[in-house]
Amino acid sequence: MNQEVPQHAVVVAKFGGTSVADFDAMNRCADVVLSNPNVRLVVLSASSGVTNLLVALAEGCEIEQRTRHLDEVRRIQYAIVDRLTNPTIIRDEINNMLESIARLSEAAALATSAALTDELVSYGELMSTLLFVEILHERDVTAEWFDVRSVMRTDDHFGRATPDCAALAELTTNLLKPRLQQALVITQGFIGSEAKGRTTTLGRGGSDYTAALLGEALNASQVDIWTDVPGIYTTDPRVVPAAKRIDEIAFAEAAEMATFGAKILHPATLLPAVRSNIPVFVGSSKDPAAGGTMVCSSTANPPLFRALALRRKQTLLVLHSLSMLHARGFLAEVFNILARHNVSVDLITTSEVNVALTIDTTGSTTTSGSHLTSALLTELSALCTVEVEEDMALVALIGNKLSQARGVGKEVFGVLEPFNIRMICYGASSFNLCFLVPGQDAEKVVQTLHQNLFE
Incomplete structure (x- = not known):
């Protein structure tokens, strides 16, 4: 698969943790990506549950609990590896990362720090993206793994780092943009690097933010946020089963919803999209045919409520x-x-x-x-x-x-x-x-x- 796509038509697709939770979920994501030839950049979160385990390890814990957490991370990732047709090479790569996690968690047990936490937590996204590339390769897709830290420059506020948008734009143009014509590029959400090369994280909702920032830097035509809910609803369907999906919503409305607790989007996610007037689509990777919500600059006849x-x-x-x-x-x-x-x-x-x-x-x-x-x-x-x-x-x-x-x-x-x-x-x-x-x-x-x- 090596399609020439006009640069302005590039779509950035982001998949959350539940969307890449296991082998079958990742294959559903692959179906979504391959159904749209304009998707040239894919941003992934860590597999569901992995980040919480890594955070627990970063906080420092006794050896028995540490062993349990490491075993659970290993189980989640190897459950995907073991379903691959030829898992030998990727197994070695994942095993090396698990060894790094174990080493860092031992250090955290002695003394925790925000910088160490960010480095440890970053392995969730690094592993999920490596596994997803391997799944695409088994489908004979020309896909390339890309370390987002080489373009996502941030300050050194570990745990909630602020991206340097000027540096991001320049680095993306030089290092990332040319690759999109040659392959489907898979990269990580949530993580970046500061001036000294140390790993940082963007805070809660960081993967959505990453997708929007990269969309802006690439002058993308659209950013797709794929989650486990088919769009944005009038309220949380778990609280009100009669909640209705909103097919189209303005940036300002969606930002207000996110600011006041709606979990579907992080408020900061929308800022790069608003700046560059890039529509954001929210849909379900479990049921892409169900449609979703388009977030855009304005809508016709917006309702009072x-x-x-x-x-x-x-x-x-x-x-x-x-x-x-x-x-x-x-x-x-x-x-x-x-x-x-x-x-x-x-x-x-x-x-x-x-x-x-x-x-x-x-x-x-x-x-x-x-x-x-x-x-x-x-x-x-x-x-x-x-x-x-x-x-x-x-x-x-x-x-x-x-x-x-x-x-x-x-x-x-x-x-x-x-x-x-x-x-x-x-x-x-x-x-x-x-x-x-x-x-x-x-x-x-x-x-x-x-x-x-x-x-």
């Missing part, structure tokens, strides 16, 4: 101080304190003597509220009275021109009378209306709203 998103594990801080009354600088001091403790504020509402703000702990690897250290609370308490409420949930109604429409409050809050709403943010954005509810009410709130607004 588009979707509902739910974000759990929110912490509410209520700050009370009489010195706020007719005074200046109180909010500035609060935010200075939060910044010093690396705490990012999500939503905020104020009254004359109170400030309520939310902190998102979804990405935290520890328990809810872990960002609220005793040092932070002590510093805030010297300024004001502090109340903390944990295990809250943020419900976001995504729509269009919400702040300009009449009757929105009645349609939304009229059906939420049975629930305790702790905080409301409305008017700051015309694309969303957000409110905070106790965690145990979250699903019922979403179900009630969805029935009233979408069914």
Whole structure:
């Protein structure tokens, strides 16, 4: 397979962890890729479960647990190797990588570090891409493995590195673009390298981000995100079985959904696509014929209500101080304190003597509220009275021109009378209306709203 494809028609296809979970799943991905001759670059996540195991190893663990984790990684990867017709060469390569993982996990047991974690975790993507290339070779496809770290330059913020888009564009043009005419190129999502050549990772949702960044650097015609769900829905179908697929959605709407907890896309994924006006297709690798959702710059006749998103594990801080009354600088001091403790504020509402703000702990690897250290609370308490409420949930109604429409409050809050709403943010954005509810009410709130607004 050696097709000449016009460079502007290049499609970048990304497959998530569940899409490359095992031998059969990888073959379904191969079917999807080969069905579209314009797909010239494929970006893969690690096989499902592997990244979590590697993260656990990177955190350092006792030898028995370490052995169990290593055995499970080996089992997942060898289950694919053993299904290949001629596995000898690839078995040696995977075995070498497993030995590197074992060596790094021993080092992590002695002393953990963010740099070591990134290096260890990167092996998930390196192994899945090697295996996928071998599957394509067995189908007589001209496919080439490419180390994305040779073009994905980042800073050295290990664990959540920021790509250098200028360097990426130049390196992609010189090193990657010419290869697309000669072969189907398979590369890794999620990982990159900093100036000294050390491996970095792009953080949560990094594989989608990689695909969009490479699409931008290649001036691709489209980026396809293949996952286990056939598109973007009006809300999570696991919470509301009656949720409906959205066939076409604007970048701004999809970004709002992702920002407020919709797992289908990471918010940062869309930034390169928005910059370069590249459509993003979201579909299911398990059922590509089912269609999906096209995310594009704008849509015709966007509805007032588009979707509902739910974000759990929110912490509410209520700050009370009489010195706020007719005074200046109180909010500035609060935010200075939060910044010093690396705490990012999500939503905020104020009254004359109170400030309520939310902190998102979804990405935290520890328990809810872990960002609220005793040092932070002590510093805030010297300024004001502090109340903390944990295990809250943020419900976001995504729509269009919400702040300009009449009757929105009645349609939304009229059906939420049975629930305790702790905080409301409305008017700051015309694309969303957000409110905070106790965690145990979250699903019922979403179900009630969805029935009233979408069914």
